[in-house]
Amino acid sequence: MITLYDFELSADCYTVRLMMAALRVSFRRIELDVYPGREHESPWFLKINPSGQLPLLDDDGILRCGVQAILGHLTGRHDPGGRWYPRDDPEMPARVARWLEVAARLSATAGSARLHDTMFYAADIDACRGGAHALFRALDEHLWFAEQSGHDWLCSAGHPTIADIACFPHVMLSEEGGVSRLPYPAIRRWTDRVKRIPHFAPMSGIFNASPSRSALT
Amino acid sequence: MSAIGLTAAGETSAAIDRWFPVARGEEVVPRHIVQAQLLGREIALWRDDNGLVNAWENRCPHRGVRLSIGLNTGTELHCRYHGWRYASGSGQCTYIPAHPGQKPAATMRVGRFGAAEAHGFVWVNLSDSTEPPLLSTPAGAQMTTLRSIYARAPASTVADCLLRGYRFALDPTVAADSPTDAALVAGDPYTVRARVHAGQREASVTFLLQPVSASHTVIHGLLTMYDVTADRLAVLRHHNAQMSALRDTAERA
Numbered sequence: 001m002i003t004l005y006d007f008e009l010s011a012d013c014y015t016v017r018l019m020m021a022a023l024r025v026s027f028r029r030i031e032l033d034v035y036p037g038r039e040h041e042s043p044w045f046l047k048i049n050p051s052g053q054l055p056l057l058d059d060d061g062i063l064r065c066g067v068q069a070i071l072g073h074l075t076g077r078h079d080p081g082g083r084w085y086p087r088d089d090p091e092m093p094a095r096v097a098r099w100l101e102v103a104a105r106l107s108a109t110a111g112s113a114r115l116h117d118t119m120f121y122a123a124d125i126d127a128c129r130g131g132a133h134a135l136f137r138a139l140d141e142h143l144w145f146a147e148q149s150g151h152d153w154l155c156s157a158g159h160p161t162i163a164d165i166a167c168f169p170h171v172m173l174s175e176e177g178g179v180s181r182l183p184y185p186a187i188r189r190w191t192d193r194v195k196r197i198p199h200f201a202p203m204s205g206i207f208n209a210s211p212s213r214s215a216l217t
Numbered sequence: 218m219s220a221i222g223l224t225a226a227g228e229t230s231a232a233i234d235r236w237f238p239v240a241r242g243e244e245v246v247p248r249h250i251v252q253a254q255l256l257g258r259e260i261a262l263w264r265d266d267n268g269l270v271n272a273w274e275n276r277c278p279h280r281g282v283r284l285s286i287g288l289n290t291g292t293e294l295h296c297r298y299h300g301w302r303y304a305s306g307s308g309q310c311t312y313i314p315a316h317p318g319q320k321p322a323a324t325m326r327v328g329r330f331g332a333a334e335a336h337g338f339v340w341v342n343l344s345d346s347t348e349p350p351l352l353s354t355p356a357g358a359q360m361t362t363l364r365s366i367y368a369r370a371p372a373s374t375v376a377d378c379l380l381r382g383y384r385f386a387l388d389p390t391v392a393a394d395s396p397t398d399a400a401l402v403a404g405d406p407y408t409v410r411a412r413v414h415a416g417q418r419e420a421s422v423t424f425l426l427q428p429v430s431a432s433h434t435v436i437h438g439l440l441t442m443y444d445v446t447a448d449r450l451a452v453l454r455h456h457n458a459q460m461s462a463l464r465d466t467a468e469r470a
Contacts, residue, residue, distance in 0.1 A: 137367075141457070144364055148450060181258075182252045183367040183433075185244055192249050207297060212286040213247050213266060 002027035005045070007034040007058035009118075011111050011169040012067040013055040014203045017163050019071055021201035026079050026157055035119045069106075084162050086155075095155040099163030105134055106170035113177030123148045125178075132179045139167070142185040147186065152193050160197055168194045172206045220269045232458055236331070236428045237407065238338035238346075239438045240426045241362045245339055249411035250294065252285035255341055257282070260330060260362045265305035272341045273308060273327030277301060284327070294327075295436055303327045307409045337362035339423070350453065352408075352423065352439075363422070363438035364453060370448035372407060372426040372434045380426055422456070434467075436460055 002020070006013045006029045007077040020027055031053065033038040040052045041047060049065055050058045057073065060197060064073045075085035086092045109131035115121035115126065146156060154163040172191055181188055194200070195209035202208050239253040240262060251262035252275065259275035261284040275283050278294040284303075287296040293302045293311060300314040303326075310325035331342035336352055337360065368375055383399050399411040407426040420442045427435040438460060440452070 035462070141364075141461075145450075145454065145457075148453060182254060185240065185251060185365075187243070189246060189249060189254065210248050210290050210295075213291060 003030060003058040003062060004028070005030050005032060005033050005049070005054060005058070007040070009053055009204060010034065010054055011114070011173050012107065013142055013208070014169045015067050015166055016055045016057065016074075017203070019074050019084075019162065020078075021073060021199045022160075022165065022197055023078050023084070024082060024199055025074065056135045067166065068187065070105070071166060073099075075162055077168050083167070086157060086161060089157070090156065092155060092161075096163050099154045100166055102135060102139070103163070103166035103170065104147065106167060107201050108134065110137060110170045110174040110177055110179050113179060114173055115177075117177050123173045129177065129179050132177070134185075136171070136181070136187060137183050138175075138181070139171070144186040147189070152190075154190075164190075164194055166196075169203075169206070176205060176211055225426045231430065234342065234344040235343045236340040237427045238336075239272070239341045239427055239435075240339045241365060241437070242334050242337055242339050242364075244272075248289050250285045250287060250289050252283070254433075255430055256342060258330075258343060259285075259428045260341060261285045261294070262288075262296060262307075262332075262341075264291045265289075267305075268333050269305055270334060270339050271308070272330040272332035272339070273303055274304075274330070276328070277383065278310070278325060278327060301325075302362070336360065336436060338439075358441040361440040361442070361452065362373055363440055363460065365427075365438070366436040366457075366464050367429075367439070368434045368436055368464040368467050369432065370434060370464070370470065371432055372428040374469050375399070375424075375426055375434050375463070375467045376406060376434060378463055378470060379411065383411055383463060384411075393421060 002169040004016060004027050006017070006193060008031060032039050032045065032165060036056065040054055046052055049063070051065060053065050055067060055070060057070045059077065060072065064070045072085070080083065082088070085096060100203045109128045112121065112123045116123040116125050126178060154167065155161045168191065171187060192209050196212055200208065233256065235365050237255055239255055240251055241355070242344055245251055245262055245264045247264055247266060249263065253262050261275040262270065264270050273284060274318035275285050278300060279296065279301050282296060282298040284296060286295055287297045293304055301310055302312040303313050307324070308329045310321035313319065313321055321464065329343070333340045339374050358411055363446055365421065366370045379399050380401070402408040407428065409424045410421055411424070412421040414447040420440065423439045423441070425439065427437060429435055438453040438456060440456065
């Protein structure tokens with residue numbers, strides 16, 4: 001049995017929910033009142049997870065904390081085809097690692113701007129937004145050339161990987177932090193493709209896409 | 218309707234009845250809604266399943282929510298907020314989920330702009346003009362649309378940077394030392410053509426400037442080459458790097 005210690009509005013928690021939806025892994029949620037209640041700093045939760053960090057995953061007694069560790073755990077244990085974190089292609093681990101690092105930087109910039117604007121976290125808001133735009137500019141260029149080479153996904157695999165799952169939430173929620181995606185048309189096309197991954201899970205502010213034409217024929 | 222986000226009113230009135238490229242045609246993909254902006258006006262740009270491109274005011278007539286966060290179903294655009302549906306072509310509201318038995322009034326219609334496809338781009342005219350966009354292009358030349366570059370700089374600054382000595386090489390195999398001859402096309406402040414001659418080979422890039430607002434510009438590029446020796450992807454990367462450097466210069470100016 002998998003339990004996710006969760007906060008509905010957390011982008012990192014959403015990343016884990018999205019991954020489990022795509023893997024068709026069933027789980028139960030324990031919702032914490034992070035904002036405004038700061039329940040992740042409450043004695044009962046610190047007893048389980050002294051770092052107080054969310055998301056926290058309990059998979060039959062194995063505890064995993066933080067989005068990268070949880071993605072690694074889920075793909076290691078619950079992705080028998082090995083598609084989401086492919087290791088058969090020698091190029092792939094480096095590509096996946098690169099985009100997981102970008103995802104962490106997106107969290108520190110676009111994600112922090114959103115926490116600042118919506119939950120009153122302290123942040124240098126101009127630096128956060130500027131950093132997010134710099135990352136988006138590079139991401140848009142990467143995705144444009146990927147499309148020109150016939151690739152739909154970040155790692156040039158024929159299918160999405162954890163890199164796409166990890167970057168998507170912070171990109172998709174950026175406008176809640178005042179970071180517009182209007183200048184990034186290739187990013188906007190990629191987000192539609194992510195939304196069409198089978199069993200895609202929406203959240204507050206992130207909606208389903210219309211079915212693609214090929215899905216109907 | 219909110220005010221047009223421009224400080225130079227003269228620029229607005231002069232530019233409003235003309236066609237600007239707002240996207241490469243192949244990037245207006247099926248079942249997607251492009252969020253574009255021209256002269257401060259936001260545009261929801263979408264292609265229906267028959268291939269027709271719609272350029273609509275990015276605002277639901279019901280509650281003002283951006284239509285670009287809605288759904289392109291191939292025949293209609295559905296607003297995300299209350300599900301109102303608008304037909305491709307006419308922009309007419311066809312269905313209101315809260316009143317399923319009622320035919321929506323003929324006045325419930327999305328604001329539409331002129332839209333046309335030519336030279337590999339989707340062009341938009343904010344006025345009611347139906348004149349199609351025209352661009353003189355040499356016969357028999359190979360045309361390639363380059364990656365469009367978004368610059369946080371006014372169109373006039375981008376044009377200045379181009380005219381003050383934009384140097385480009387034909388393709389990655391040619392050094393950038395041959396002189397580039399950049400000029401406004403027919404005195405149009407939004408179109409700059411740069412030509413380069415290198416022996417038998419000749420090429421030009423026509424830069425089409427899309428004034429997003431008074432302070433932001435999209436630089437579109439149409440490459441004309443008579444003799445392509447490098448592969449297409451390398452040529453695209455090469456010009457992307459050069460246009461990105463142009464953007465950086467314009468943003469620092």
